[in-house]
Amino acid sequence: MSLPWHFASPLHPQQLKTVLKPPTIKTATIDFLDVGQGDAILIRSPDGKTALIDAGPSKEIVRLIRERGVKSIDLVVVSHHHADHYGGMDAVIKTFRPRFFLATDSSHTTPHYLKLLRLVRDSGITAIFPTTSPRKIELGSVVLTVMPQPPENHEDENDNSIGIRVQHGSFSTLLTGDSQAEERAFWERHVPELIQNCTVLKLAHHGSKNGTDARWLSLVNPRLALISVGEGNEYGHPSPQTLALVSRMRIPILRTDQDGTITIRSDGKHWESVVSSRSARGPPGEVHENQARQKDRLVDVNTASSAELESLPGIGPALARRIIEGRPYRTVDDLLRIKGIGEGRLAEIRRRVIVR
Amino acid sequence: MNLRLSIDRFEGRKKEIAVLLTDDGTQINFPKRLLPKGSRAGDILSFVIERDLEATRQVAEQTRAVQDQLKKTDPGGDIRL
Numbered sequence: 110m111s112l113p114w115h116f117a118s119p120l121h122p123q124q125l126k127t128v129l130k131p132p133t134i135k136t137a138t139i140d141f142l143d144v145g146q147g148d149a150i151l152i153r154s155p156d157g158k159t160a161l162i163d164a165g166p167s168k169e170i171v172r173l174i175r176e177r178g179v180k181s182i183d184l185v186v187v188s189h190h191h192a193d194h195y196g197g198m199d200a201v202i203k204t205f206r207p208r209f210f211l212a213t214d215s216s217h218t219t220p221h222y223l224k225l226l227r228l229v230r231d232s233g234i235t236a237i238f239p240t241t242s243p244r245k246i247e248l249g250s251v252v253l254t255v256m257p258q259p260p261e262n263h264e265d266e267n268d269n270s271i272g273i274r275v276q277h278g279s280f281s282t283l284l285t286g287d288s289q290a291e292e293r294a295f296w297e298r299h300v301p302e303l304i305q306n307c308t309v310l311k312l313a314h315h316g317s318k319n320g321t322d323a324r325w326l327s328l329v330n331p332r333l334a335l336i337s338v339g340e341g342n343e344y345g346h347p348s349p350q351t352l353a354l355v356s357r358m359r360i361p362i363l364r365t366d367q368d369g370t371i372t373i374r375s376d377g378k379h380w381e382s383v384v385s386s387r388s389a390r391g392p393p394g395e396v397h398e399n400q401a402r403q404k405d406r407l408v409d410v411n412t413a414s415s416a417e418l419e420s421l422p423g424i425g426p427a428l429a430r431r432i433i434e435g436r437p438y439r440t441v442d443d444l445l446r447i448k449g450i451g452e453g454r455l456a457e458i459r460r461r462v463i464v465r
Numbered sequence: 466m467n468l469r470l471s472i473d474r475f476e477g478r479k480k481e482i483a484v485l486l487t488d489d490g491t492q493i494n495f496p497k498r499l500l501p502k503g504s505r506a507g508d509i510l511s512f513v514i515e516r517d518l519e520a521t522r523q524v525a526e527q528t529r530a531v532q533d534q535l536k537k538t539d540p541g542g543d544i545r546l
Contacts, residue, residue: 209544209546210535216525218525222528226535229535230531235539244542248546
């Protein structure tokens with residue numbers, strides 16, 4: 110099934126998760142790999158260049174990369190020195206023999222991280238470090254701009270994260286590791302042009318409260334927000350406040366704990382997102398169309414019919430009638446004023462509804 | 466600091482996770498492979514936890530040394546892959 114792609118700017122996506130046949134034209138692909146609690150983002154350019162930004166917590170990453178037919182990687186990046194971002198990197202380096210390794214020179218370390226650095230050195234890989242000014246890394250037509258690195262934060266390694274804007278034509282993605290308020294403020298002051306108007310934003314620090322705020326979202330102005338997070342993690346990621354904030358700003362969210370690996374494709378003008386939900390995961394490239402389509406249709410609470418509202422979990426004819434009578438709604442949270450809809454029921458339907 | 470923990474049970478597909486209990490009932494998941502050989506549910510374990518400042522300093526110094534070596538390989542400027 111082929112649906113129109115989203116324009117990279119500034120049209121609002123009509124349908125969030127589409128299911129398409131592989132495009133015939135050459136596209137850039139960004140996979141937000143489902144590595145559990147951690148980050149791993151695989152970028153492939155139309156020119157055959159490949160970069161991996163973070164390697165998740167374990168060597169399981171190697172299987173996920175191999176499943177995608179990747180045989181070699183040109184560049185690997187460790188966004189910061191926490192093991193949920195580099196735990197699988199030694200296995201990646203031994204398997205895919207990258208030519209370049211990008212990391213900061215932050216002093217935060219462990220014997221585990223030291224072992225990785227020694228592997229990089231002993232493998233003869235060329236190291237790249239962020240500097241005080243932006244630095245471009247070209248993967249053919251896909252350009253990674255490494256944001257200027259703020260002075261080292263000795264209290265919190267998260268604020269030493271590498272920030273990268275991925276640009277392919279008019280499509281862009283912003284990746285900022287686990288950056289928190291202090292580092293984001295630095296980038297806002299020094300390189301606002303690298304932050305503004307990105308098509309896709311990875312919410313920093315697994316969707317935690319300190320990884321996102323309204324000001325940042327307004328500046329980035331994304332069409333889609335992604336969260337890389339482990340199902341049932343003990344850290345409380347993502348934060349309910351962050352989810353509510355993103356929802357209030359009417360930005361669709363995809364999450365690796367619920368959607369599995371999330372793939373974004375772009376030809377430089379248009380883009381699409383493809384998910385293979387965890388419950389419906391199949392061989393690489395296979396997407397379970399019917400399940401995905403049925404699950405992914407967003408219901409506009411201001412215009413949906415009673416039948417459409419009743420397709421939502423926990424909504425019967427009586428509640429559907431009350432929702433219709435309570436229109437209009439300014440935000441999804443306005444549904445809380447409907448008798449019979451509390452925080453719990455709203456949480457169940459939040460990802461399925463939208464207010465337009 | 467000497468911490469007393471008891472082995473409450475083993476969990477996981479291969480019973481590879483030991484669930485340890487502090488005396489006040491806090492549960493800690495711990496890899497079974499890191500326990501002394503022959504450890505069984507119900508055993509009392511004694512954990513000695515100390516900051517090893519000398520080891521911390523050594524790892525920090527060794528990390529800085531490798532980072533300095535790696536910096537010498539950085540060609541500088543923009544990169545074309």
